[in-house]
Ligand SMILES: *[C@@H]1O[C@H](CO)[C@@H](O)[C@H](O)[C@H]1NC(C)=O
Ligand SMILES: *[C@@H]1O[C@H](CO)[C@@H](O)[C@H](O)[C@H]1NC(C)=O
């Protein structure tokens with residue numbers, strides 16, 4: 001002991017023996033941050049290329065303080081084995097590779113590493129059995145009850161450093177176990193792997209919310225599904241499979257909890273293994289067109305940077321024909337110009353759209369026509385040089401542009417004229433408005449079923465600014481940064497203003513706004529658009545189960561970025577007769593993904609409401625006796641009441657004075 005005390009006195013900083021729980025503390029940031037510690041004792045749980053994970057042999061009673069920690073050093077593990085109990089000295093640091101991330105508490109510069117004993121049992125904590133089940137709604141106290149709230153980035157975990165509440169908040173739960181060796185039993189994949197092979201999962205016995213029909217978790221309202229956890233790179237240098245998809249069942253996963261690249265994650269001891277892959281039975285839509293005003297099929301599909309020779313162009317055509325069943329009208333987004341992403345000043349997309357039309361025609365009996373507005377060069381964001389835009393494909397056997405083509409140009413602002421009708425068909429909505437800077441301008445068109453000019457309807461096709469610049473749901477900013485939300489709020493304002501102008505002329509106008517809004521239904525840009533215009537999301541009108549409202553898979557969540565909103569006159573089940581999101585891409589393994597978004601399809605009754613013109617008349621004798629009364633609807637007798645049989649009457653005049661003769665039938 002004298003020797004130890006002597007050594008201790010030689011240390012430059014006031015270092016003292018502490019437990020791992022003391023180092024971790026009961027919040028996110030270690031109370032020992034930037035301090036030296038000595039005589040930290042722990043059981044080696046796992047070894048990685050740059051360090052080891054150790055668990056305290058002297059645990060405390062608190063479930064807030066993790067009993068395990070990462071020791072960062074590429075050499076420390078070389079002379080150690082899993083199952084060794086060691087003691088070491090080191091320096092506590094909080095590490096992150098980006099300001100957007102949380103800090104990982106770790107012991108660096110380990111020294112004086114002593115093996116106390118070897119071959120000790122190493123048992124993983126089974127999550128949900130040896131620990132609580134992860135919280136399943138909220139991420140952080142600092143989110144104020146809504147992880148998707150606007151405004152966001154109101155506080156930072158690294159600054160506020162809240163005391164952990166692992167039974168309520170997901171981030172606190174994973175932080176309270178950070179460094180631990182854990183097992184997830186009956187794991188289920190809720191994503192496909194990202195480019196590093198990292199895959200989101202949850203455990204079979206966990207209390208989850210928001211499970212969808214395909215085995216994933218759908219975000220809704222303030223429920224962001226913090227029970228999902230990312231499985232990172234295996235510690236044994238093996239790889240996670242690259243063909244996992246949402247809903248696949250996995251073998252039990254054992255690994256250590258850490259935080260890196262913006263997420264809590266489990267680094268598995270070895271690669272994931274699929275125990276039972278779900279058979280993705282995609283099935284075609286059940287919605288079909290009546291090819292008349294009573295049932296027009298209207299679809300929406302972000303086809304992801306499509307150019308004439310895109311490899312995925314025939315696959316998009318296959319989706320439109322065999323799964324969407326060639327809808328009468330398809331709103332597409334991300335149509336690139338004829339030269340794709342080559343930045344050569346090309347702005348026309350007629351060959352891109354023509355190639356898609358041809359591919360569809362080659363496998364179906366529908367030859368679509370298209371309507372769109374060419375962009376200016378490099379002013380609409382997206383892939384540089386690609387000049388992506390929105391466009392309509394329509395089946396000319398069923399639909400036509402009402403009043404014919406009145407092509408608007410890139411800088412022409414569409415106008416609502418008396419009728420209501422549009423100045424440009426199709427035309428852009430206020431394209432010079434700063435809301436659209438470096439982003440896609442929406443287009444609006446008016447349509448009529450072929451031969452039925454009374455049943456006119458309007459469609460608005462949008463592709464609002466992306467969520468680029470968002471911080472992760474596991475990031476430092478709370479609520480997390482929703483990239484581009486201010487611009488989308490302006491876009492909602494401009495889009496809503498135009499829709500309101502149509503409705504000001506005719507409150508019963510049939511208007512369908514659809515596309516990639518890049519926003520969730522319950523977040524301000526969308527709620528603002530609804531409040532401004534009285535439009536409603538068809539998912540809400542038809543009460544689609546909340547868990548099935550999704551068109552996109554991102555991190556742990558399935559989510560709806562694509563929507564279809566309808567004006568008040570269409571907000572009835574006899575008007576919007578069906579709506580389906582076809583999960584062709586969100587429920588696919590990597591090799592089968594055609595676009596990053598799912599298509600959606602609705603069937604809409606756009607028939608003009610009409611009034612029956614009824615004319616009544618009577619059958620009378622010459623002396624004025626009424627023999628029968630009748631009603632005429634569009635010239636046909638629909639109703640007659642015979643009051644008495646007139647023996648004498650042989651002929652009579654109807655109300656227009658036309659002489660009628662009595663026949664045997666009468
Ligand atoms: C979030 O807020 C912090 C602190 O106010 C600031 O430094 C950071 O730039 C903000 N992040 C974003 C993406 O706005
Ligand atoms: C299109 O815009 C890009 C970027 O501003 C520019 O480099 C290119 O020269 C432009 N092409 C033409 C033909 O104007």
Ligand SMILES: *[C@@H]1O[C@H](CO)[C@@H](O)[C@H](O)[C@H]1NC(C)=O
Pocket residue numbers: 348350351354355
């Ligand atoms: C595209 O437009 C150009 C110029 O109007 C025309 O020459 C060409 O034939 C069109 N291509 C298709 C596929 O429609």
Ligand SMILES: *[C@@H]1O[C@H](CO)[C@@H](O)[C@H](O)[C@H]1NC(C)=O
Pocket residue numbers: 493494
């Ligand atoms: C919409 O934009 C107009 C014009 O810039 C502005 O006056 C109005 O306040 C905005 N409305 C909302 C709800 O932001």
